[in-house]
Amino acid sequence: MVIVNVDFFSSGKVAGWTNAKTNHSKKVIIRSDAGDEKDITDFINIYRADVAEKFGYSNSELTGFNINLFDLFNTRVKNFSIIVDDFEAWSSHCELYKLEHESRIQTKRFVEIGGKRLFVLYEQGSWLDNVVGRLNAWGYSQFNKSMNNGISISFMNVTEFEKNIKNTDLSGSKNIFLMERAAVRDCIILDNDISLSPIIILEKNIDLSLDFSGLLNTVAFMNNYQKGTEVTAVVLREVMDSLITYSELFFEDDIGSLLYVSGNLSGKEEKIIRALNKGDEPFNGCVLISEETIKKLSDFNKTKHSVFINSSLLRQVFDIVDADPIVFLEACLKRGIKVKNIKEENTL
Amino acid sequence: MILLISDTPVAGTVDRLATWIKELSGTETVALVKRNYPHHAFELQGGVFGCLPNWESYVLQLVKKASLVILHNVLDEKVINIVFREKKKNVNVIYQLHSPPLEGPQFSYNIFTKYKFDAILSVNQGHGRFIENSIPVPNIVEDFELFMPPEKQDLVFVPHIRSTNFRWSNKFSPENANQLNTSKNLFGKFKVVTIKDLFGRDVVSHSEIQFVLQFCKFIVDDLNTGLMHQTAIEGLKSGCGVFSGADLYTVEEYSKSIEAPPPPLIYVDGIQDVVKFLVRGRCDDFLIENQAEIKKYSRKYLGEERLARIYFDTIKRFLN
Numbered sequence: 001m002v003i004v005n006v007d008f009f010s011s012g013k014v015a016g017w018t019n020a021k022t023n024h025s026k027k028v029i030i031r032s033d034a035g036d037e038k039d040i041t042d043f044i045n046i047y048r049a050d051v052a053e054k055f056g057y058s059n060s061e062l063t064g065f066n067i068n069l070f071d072l073f074n075t076r077v078k079n080f081s082i083i084v085d086d087f088e089a090w091s092s093h094c095e096l097y098k099l100e101h102e103s104r105i106q107t108k109r110f111v112e113i114g115g116k117r118l119f120v121l122y123e124q125g126s127w128l129d130n131v132v133g134r135l136n137a138w139g140y141s142q143f144n145k146s147m148n149n150g151i152s153i154s155f156m157n158v159t160e161f162e163k164n165i166k167n168t169d170l171s172g173s174k175n176i177f178l179m180e181r182a183a184v185r186d187c188i189i190l191d192n193d194i195s196l197s198p199i200i201i202l203e204k205n206i207d208l209s210l211d212f213s214g215l216l217n218t219v220a221f222m223n224n225y226q227k228g229t230e231v232t233a234v235v236l237r238e239v240m241d242s243l244i245t246y247s248e249l250f251f252e253d254d255i256g257s258l259l260y261v262s263g264n265l266s267g268k269e270e271k272i273i274r275a276l277n278k279g280d281e282p283f284n285g286c287v288l289i290s291e292e293t294i295k296k297l298s299d300f301n302k303t304k305h306s307v308f309i310n311s312s313l314l315r316q317v318f319d320i321v322d323a324d325p326i327v328f329l330e331a332c333l334k335r336g337i338k339v340k341n342i343k344e345e346n347t348l
Numbered sequence: 349m350i351l352l353i354s355d356t357p358v359a360g361t362v363d364r365l366a367t368w369i370k371e372l373s374g375t376e377t378v379a380l381v382k383r384n385y386p387h388h389a390f391e392l393q394g395g396v397f398g399c400l401p402n403w404e405s406y407v408l409q410l411v412k413k414a415s416l417v418i419l420h421n422v423l424d425e426k427v428i429n430i431v432f433r434e435k436k437k438n439v440n441v442i443y444q445l446h447s448p449p450l451e452g453p454q455f456s457y458n459i460f461t462k463y464k465f466d467a468i469l470s471v472n473q474g475h476g477r478f479i480e481n482s483i484p485v486p487n488i489v490e491d492f493e494l495f496m497p498p499e500k501q502d503l504v505f506v507p508h509i510r511s512t513n514f515r516w517s518n519k520f521s522p523e524n525a526n527q528l529n530t531s532k533n534l535f536g537k538f539k540v541v542t543i544k545d546l547f548g549r550d551v552v553s554h555s556e557i558q559f560v561l562q563f564c565k566f567i568v569d570d571l572n573t574g575l576m577h578q579t580a581i582e583g584l585k586s587g588c589g590v591f592s593g594a595d596l597y598t599v600e601e602y603s604k605s606i607e608a609p610p611p612p613l614i615y616v617d618g619i620q621d622v623v624k625f626l627v628r629g630r631c632d633d634f635l636i637e638n639q640a641e642i643k644k645y646s647r648k649y650l651g652e653e654r655l656a657r658i659y660f661d662t663i664k665r666f667l668n
Contacts, residue, residue, distance in 0.1 A: 071423060071424070074386075181456050181458060181461075182458070184450070184455050184456040185452075185455040185456065185458075188450060188451075188452075188455060189452070192512070192513075192514070193513075195450045195451070195514055195515070196513065196514075199450060201456055203461075209479070209480045210449075210456060210457070212449040212450060212478070293615075294596065295596070295599045295610040295615060296596055296599040296600035296603060296610055297596040297597055297599075297600040298600055298604075299596075300596070329596070330597065333477060333574065333595055333596060333597035334477040334478075334597070336515050336516070338574065338595070339595055339596060340617055341596075
């Protein structure tokens, strides 16, 4: 008998095993809801020890598959079926209704609109799933919103996140996503707007080269983490605590006012910054004041030029506000903060 | 043999690189592209290998012959596995990155933790900031000449094909378009046009764009992200005034990697600066005053062969 077993699926991915190739040399196809068909026989290329043990297969008999549907179809697939020799062996239509909520900790079962929320997103069975499991063992009352500066916390695996997010508009909420690297792609494909919220990418060992916004650098600075620190349950809890404790720093993104960082500060600069701060919306970035407009980074002169930053962006540069001004400026540009160059004589 | 492999044509880059690397190295260079874009905007010299039922054996045979492999935004691990498994021992494998973080197809650069590449190249238009220790390389922008010198028309061309609200691809937003549209009556004889306005469709071939650029007085490149795009370089090479929001990092990286002063773009802080410029009514004067400098810069620093040589000089140390 041909068996098709799906362990995990979402609109971006399907993973499981089948004996269709090993036992029966059958052709296996995925058919999307749009009617596109892709032969996945060659994708059944993973050795599954559990399956081999149960059915007595040798090491060379491959039964597992882990397929990225987005790559396969070059688009998102809402529903799909697995066909073995013209027979529909499995269909996501049927499975969708059987799925249980698999999160072990969640302060609210569904994501509500508005408010501040910290999402911890992981792939099922991953290292972060295990770390979250350890936190769960300590009891989940500690994640109650009232005990966490009014910040709701959701621990979700990607499948569950997908189910919750489908009918939820996140745009009114202030969210921060702590996401394991493997989940990033699936989550963003699922909802592009997620990447408009801050995302902290987690690896099993802290990898600051993945910190494209600067938030992880700030958290690492606060906790004195070195590169490569292992993200254990204690470390995850500390990372979350930093974000929650300093919620005004991390969750408030209303445009603030321009703050002095470095350089010359005479009447001219003060006048310009005061005028900018008086406006309805002071520039939401870094302001560089110089006698002549500069075009490239190496033209920056730390004694002649003054640097200011909007207070709403401190969360992205907290670790380097005291660094050499050129390091600060370069980090701003790497972390996606816009830099506006104003000529000193500018009357605004 | 030098082998370039990519999932898609990467806006024609891979084919163009193969032609130049072959020319400069004297070594057979092959561009292997797995699939074309749905609209087939790029003619591919070597076809697409993904259509073959047994493409693995085709790729495998070429990998075995390669003296250098450069992967361009390849995500298909089957392809990467073949490269690392079948390449000769001393052959270097380089990865050239073409996408910003948290965006497709690379998102969080997973490939770099799974495989050990001998170098990572990034496009020198500001992308070096995304990955530590990457080596900026120029985009080899084609020389393009019409059969007769074009008479420029009063057009401000907005040639953006893909612009999203992501941090690094929000080149030209719907709000930007709206602001240009509401002020258009103040631009005098100048007309702001998009691809759709000119061609009546959203997707056009690259040569169609190159042709139109020759006739435009102004081009609007990326205004919002701080990066620079091929359009900006093509605009300069076509003698246009190019509005650009390129930031200090991008200009530093670009000019350093091509050993040139900052490009003569019209540096703006956003759409409001473009509107101010066009409303001021000094557009023709600007071109009269600056076109010679733009052309001189393009001839001196942006020639296709010069850019290709800089690219090749960067990668030749990886050749065995």
